[in-house]
Amino acid sequence: MNTILETRDLCKYYGTGENQVKAVCHTSISIEKGEFAAIVGKSGSGKSTLLHLLGGLDTPTSGEVRIGNQPIFSLKEDALAAFRRRKIGFVFQSFNLISSINVWENIVLPIGLDNKKADTSFIREIIGILELNDKINSMPNTLSGGQQQRVAIARALAAKPDIILADEPTGNLDSKTSMEVINLLKVSVKKYGQTLAMITHDEELAQMADRILVIEDGIVTEDGKAVS
Amino acid sequence: MxxxxxxxxxxxxxxxxxxxxxxxxxxxxxxxxxxxxxxxxxxxxxxxxxxxxxxxxxxxxxxxxxxxxxxxxxxxxxxxxxxxxxxxxxxxxxxxxxxxxxxxxxxxxxxxxxxxxxxxxxxxxxxxxxxxxxxxxxxxxxxxTVDFSPLDVSSPDLEPVLTDRILSLQEQIQTDHTKLQKEKESTKAFVTDISHQLKTPVAALKTNLELLSEEDLTKLQQTEFLSRCTSQLKGLENLTKALVNISRMEQDMIQLHIQPARIGETILAAVSRVYEKASEKQISIEMPPDSFPERILIPHDKKWTVEVLVNILDNAIKYSAEYTHITITAEPLVSYLKIDIEDEGIGIPKSEYHNIFKRFYRGNSVRELEGSGVGLYLAREIMEKQNGSIFVRSGHGKKGSIFSIQFPNA
Incomplete structure (x- = not known):
């Protein structure tokens, strides 16, 4: 009804002939605005490939990805990069923080790269929600894993993207901290009307989602049932 | 401008x-x-x-x-x-x-x-x-006309302020419309679910009553059918209670009063409500004093949090054998207070983790046990309304389940 992220017959194959690997296979899914969808799959099921395709980080063999009704692969490379910066926030398993600048700079830097002015009051609010208030001047390597992932989440949220794509966001965290971080992510995403698509192998984590998509051998099914 | x-x-x-x-x-x-x-x-x-x-x-x-x-x-x-x-x-x-x-x-x-x-x-x-x-x-x-195709307000004659306003207005209308549509659908689904849920116990009750009205019944048979009717009625009563709660929750009729309160007292209030059931099965509910968070003040809605805890504890008792233990512990995290309720019951398969929080969902392994499949759904709704969460994992030693609820510190 109010679809923000959609794939149409999306395929990604690697290699040719007998060595061909079908990482993502004829996938048509749609994720609604404001939804928290978990894409669950074992390692090698094609889930990371799917997320990379959703985020325009990788090009499909066939099919398309639409974000807010814009087929993203019809954009030129520069336009796609700009589109990605404005519309999508990424959270990865490895936090990918820049170690030579402090927490605040890590959060604000991507906005500056896009030649936009950072909405400081909004960012302060996020920092408050993520309980990073007293850490903004710290260097990333002085923080715990959980804190570093909070910074990465704050960075993803700071540019007010429509969609957050998270790839095993708690892969490097213990289970206790994982649930806390997911709860925070979920609350902030709900609060700002954003959409969250999270990739995970962990069904314990996935139960926090509004909706679960299962990916197995490149084929996506809706919580056990096939998605038509 | x-x-x-x-x-x-x-x-x-x-x-x-x-x-x-x-x-x-x-x-x-x-x-x-x-x-x-x-x-x-x-x-x-x-x-x-x-x-x-x-x-x-x-x-x-x-x-x-x-x-x-x-x-x-x-x-x-x-x-x-x-x-x-x-x-x-x-x-x-x-x-x-x-x-x-x-x-x-x-x-x-x-x-x-x-x-x-x-x-x-x-x-x-x-x-x-x-x-x-x-x-x-x-x-x-x-x-x-509630037409949500992209608005053509790209003309350079229009001030960006105006364009933005119109576009955000469209978005607003669209969101409201979608919400309305969703509500409509969920109400429809809800009514279907309810009628489905009511059908079985009502049919069973009807059968038992018909049997009772037959004349050639022994005293023993009469008592048996009567007690069946009573338990079916009780089930219906529980179901209607749960339905009332759900419908109130879904209609947003419930205003949560979230204020700092002692979570320990809330837990005690919940435990006292299930105490009788637990003692019938000789199940002990333990709160290790070193982690019992009596003095911890946490913002929450007391009344509805008791509902959450009662639902979890009810399940724990229902799906546990006699002479087992239920342990409640609290653990402060950075942004949340986590409360774990661990039982030694039948446990839940991993693939069911997500499903058990769905409305009217009953796991395959518990089909024959009484239950309406609304308790955990309601619990999740209540926890999410408090910006918290509820989740499950298997108990220590792969036996039983641990239900956790998280409350934000502030």
Whole structure:
């Protein structure tokens, strides 16, 4: 009804002939605005490939990805990069923080790269929600894993993207901290009307989602049932 | 900015145009009078010179002194004498007239051009205004018809503020519309679910009542059917209670009163409500004193959090064998307080983790046990309304389940 992220017959194959690997296979899914969808799959099921395709980080063999009704692969490379910066926030398993600048700079830097002015009051609010208030001047390597992932989440949220794509966001965290971080992510995403698509192998984590998509051998099914 | 600035631009345009024309007129008059007076001076000097050809006076002297008025008359008389009587122009007459005409011509042309320019500018702005109004009108009309195709408000004539406002209005309407649509669907699904849920126990009750009404029943059979009816009625009663809670929750009729309170007291209130059931099965509910968070103040809605805990504890008791333990512990995290409720019951398969929080979902392994499948759904709704969460994992030693609820610290 109010679809923000959609794939149409999306395929990604690697290699040719007998060595061909079908990482993502004829996938048509749609994720609604404001939804928290978990894409669950074992390692090698094609889930990371799917997320990379959703985020325009990788090009499909066939099919398309639409974000807010814009087929993203019809954009030129520069336009796609700009589109990605404005519309999508990424959270990865490895936090990918820049170690030579402090927490605040890590959060604000991507906005500056896009030649936009950072909405400081909004960012302060996020920092408050993520309980990073007293850490903004710290260097990333002085923080715990959980804190570093909070910074990465704050960075993803700071540019007010429509969609957050998270790839095993708690892969490097213990289970206790994982649930806390997911709860925070979920609350902030709900609060700002954003959409969250999270990739995970962990069904314990996935139960926090509004909706679960299962990916197995490149084929996506809706919580056990096939998605038509 | 916005519309107001556009209107004042129009006014500003008119005002400046008027000012420029007025100032050219004034300047013209000044130029003309200067020209006239210098022409007159020249005429005076010439006439003096012409009138004093006989005298030996130095003509330079007259150039220095301002000529007098009567020289002019005198000079004109001399000039007339030489034939320059108004019809025949002297060189300076012609020069003067040419200059005067030039000034008048130029300033009239300038003013006319300016007027023309102003007129076109005015028309242009007016046109643009009309276009803008039409465009806004079109966009608003589209909004009214609940048409969610992308609005065409890309015209450069529209101020970005206005465009943004209209687009966000569309988004707002769209979101509301979707929400409404969703609510409609969920109500429909809800009603279907309810009727489905009620059908089975009502049918069973009906059968038992019919059996009871038969005459050739032994006392024992009567008691048996009666007790069946009673338990079915009880089940129905529980179901309706749960349904009332759910429908209130879904209709947003429940206002949570979230305020800092001792979570320990809330837990105790919940435990006291299930205590009887637990003791029937000799199940002990333990709260290790070192982690029992009696003094921890945490913002939560007491009444509804008790519901959450009762639902979890009810399940724990229902799906546990006799003489087992239920352990409640609390653990402060960075942003949350986590409360774990661990049982030694039948446990939940990993693949069911997500499903058990769905409305009316009953796991395959518990189909035969009584239950409505609404308790955990309600628990999740309540926890999410408190910005917290509920989740499950298997118990220590892979036995039983641990249900965890998280409350944000602030």
């Amino acid at each position: 916005g519309l107001g600035s556009r209107i004042s631009t129009k006014k500003f345009l008119l005002f400046t145009g008027f000012l420029i024309i007025l100032s050219t007129l004034v300047l013209d008059l000044i130029f003309l009078s200067n020209l006239k007076s210098s022409y007159d001076d020249t005429k005076k000097i010439i006439s003096k010179i012409a009138g004093s050809t006989d005298s030996n006076e130095n003509p330079i002297k007259w150039l220095k002194e301002a000529p007098e008025e009567d020289w002019l008359l005198q000079g004109e008389a001399y000039l007339a004498f030489y034939g320059y009587d108004g019809q025949t122009k002297t060189v300076w007459d012609e020069k003067y007239l040419a200059s005067r005409n030039k000034i008048i011509l130029f300033s009239s042309v300038f003013d006319a051009l300016l007027l023309l320019l102003l007129f076109f500018l005015y028309q242009f702005i007016k046109e643009k205004d009309t276009q803008r109004v039409l465009e806004i009108e079109k966009a608003l009309r589209q909004l009214q």
